[in-house]
Amino acid sequence: MNPSAMAAFHHLKISHEYMMDFIRSDPRSKGASMFSIYSKKVDWIIKHIITDPSIPDRTRMKFKDEMQSDVLAIAELNSKLSLLTPDQRNFMEVVLENLLKGEEIHVTLNEQ
Secondary structure (H helix, E strand, O other): OOOHHHHHHHHHHHHHHHHHHHHHHHOHHHHHHHHHHHHHHHHHHHHHHHHHHOOOOHHHEEEEHHHHHHOOHHHHHHHHOOOOOHHHHHHHHHHHHHHHOOOOOOOOOOOO
């Protein structure tokens, strides 16, 4: 699957989440009224992508899985990664690359 397609879908979902949060936090504002309209359009795009039969089943399943995930978790992971030392980030990159290859990772935590 094209990483750009998944990233675009991911950002649509994030955008939708933020619009819905804005609507919940200030429901009577002009912004909430506008975001209500925009969020319906984004929702239509998302639903169209995951139901369009011209998109391969495997790809649509990945999009559906992304819909069920916590899309804001990636931003949280990024903020935590930025707190690591360069060596720790390099280590985490190796771990992630191995996970993506399908390798099994064992973690041992040492109590300090």
